[in-house]
Amino acid sequence: MALPVGPTTLPMQRPPPPPFAPPTCGVCGEVRCADLACRHVAAQQPKMEPFAWRNFVAFQGRLIRERRARDRGRKENQRRIEALEAEESAALLERYRRDHPELPAEQVRVVDLPSGLSQLAPLPPERIARFRRRLELLIARAQRYADADAVPPDQHHRARARSLQGEALLAQQPALKSACEQLCGACRGACCTEGGDHAYLSTAILRRELDRAPHLTAEQLRDRYLAQLPAASIVGSCLFQSATGCALPREQRADLCNAYFCEPLAALQRAGAAALPQQLLVVQRANHQWNRFDTDARNAVVRVAPLALAPPPAATPPVAPGERVQSPPLGTS
Ligand code: SF4
Ligand code: SF4
Numbered sequence: 325m326a327l328p329v330g331p332t333t334l335p336m337q338r339p340p341p342p343p344f345a346p347p348t349c350g351v352c353g354e355v356r357c358a359d360l361a362c363r364h365v366a367a368q369q370p371k372m373e374p375f376a377w378r379n380f381v382a383f384q385g386r387l388i389r390e391r392r393a394r395d396r397g398r399k400e401n402q403r404r405i406e407a408l409e410a411e412e413s414a415a416l417l418e419r420y421r422r423d424h425p426e427l428p429a430e431q432v433r434v435v436d437l438p439s440g441l442s443q444l445a446p447l448p449p450e451r452i453a454r455f456r457r458r459l460e461l462l463i464a465r466a467q468r469y470a471d472a473d474a475v476p477p478d479q480h481h482r483a484r485a486r487s488l489q490g491e492a493l494l495a496q497q498p499a500l501k502s503a504c505e506q507l508c509g510a511c512r513g514a515c516c517t518e519g520g521d522h523a524y525l526s527t528a529i530l531r532r533e534l535d536r537a538p539h540l541t542a543e544q545l546r547d548r549y550l551a552q553l554p555a556a557s558i559v560g561s562c563l564f565q566s567a568t569g570c571a572l573p574r575e576q577r578a579d580l581c582n583a584y585f586c587e588p589l590a591a592l593q594r595a596g597a598a599a600l601p602q603q604l605l606v607v608q609r610a611n612h613q614w615n616r617f618d619t620d621a622r623n624a625v626v627r628v629a630p631l632a633l634a635p636p637p638a639a640t641p642p643v644a645p646g647e648r649v650q651s652p653p654l655g656t657s
């Protein structure tokens with residue numbers, strides 16, 4: 325075949341696309357950054373002179389990178405501690421099962437619990453005064469609303485829904501409720517240590533108290549709470565945490581208190597009463613619920629004790645319509 329003669333026209337060729345380069349954050353330098361902090365910094369650029377902007381973005385970028393490194397370190401530490409504790413608890417369970425061959429293996433399960441603080445002391449007057457001031461402020465705010473439904477939603481509203489859900493679940497499964505009460509009793513309120521001088525009370529809960537008893541004056545409602553303060557409280561914990569647990573009746577507590585269960589208890593609740601074994605092996609460690617991952621120091625096992633699950637209390641007689649039910653305090657939390 326004869327070759328074509330003369331100039332040939334080559335088809336137009338497009339330049340190859342550049343290799344895909346995902347966007348890099350101009351603040352922290354990371355690829356595909358979705359950090360709100362970076363966006364907030366970037367939003368300042370149009371308001372600043374270029375020189376000031378360069379210094380600002382360099383400084384803020386460094387802070388953001390340092391914060392991320394700290395977060396990563398914390399998470400790594402948390403994973404390491406969790407893995408170590410899980411291994412330790414599994415070994416303790418294994419030993420317990422070997423020592424008790426009469427118990428079918430599936431009838432004993434380990435539950436890891438933190439430890440509440442234990443030193444008791446009379447409540448210092450300045451703590452009471454701080455609580456009283458906060459209470460007065462919350463009551464004054466609560467009085468501005470017609471009823472609890474009118475209080476703007478916040479995290480307490482979500483806790484209210486969770487608390488009602490939890491109560492309904494435990495009411496249907498008395499064995500589970502009883503197990504949770506026994507475990508909270510053994511733990512002594514390790515989740516109450518951050519209750520400080522506020523006990524997580526909110527405008528919504530005080531408004532609800534006023535809705536329940538509209539005849540109460542602000543002073544009477546305040547005094548109703550102050551009267552519940554224990555004579556001696558656990559040092560370093562919520563001011564309502566007494567030697568026998570929370571001194572505040574359940575219905576006067578914050579929704580956050582009533583809704584909260586630590587993960588081991590939440591796991592029992594997710595599994596349901598039908599999955600409860602005959603015994604729980606309670607492995608209790610030294611730290612409370614909020615300082616478990618704070619240090620590299622070993623969170624030592626301070627107590628290993630079998631807990632035979634008590635049979636649920638006898639069924640209560642039916643409640644007449646309109647009658648108020650006082651729910652008992654749930655363990656120490
Ligand atoms: S819910 Fe609180 S009091 Fe109950 S076991 Fe967990 S940390 Fe302890
Ligand atoms: S449950 Fe009681 S002791 Fe615990 S934080 Fe709430 S009010 Fe305080």
Ligand SMILES: [Zn+2]
Nearest residue numbers: 349352357362
């Ligand atoms: Zn960024």
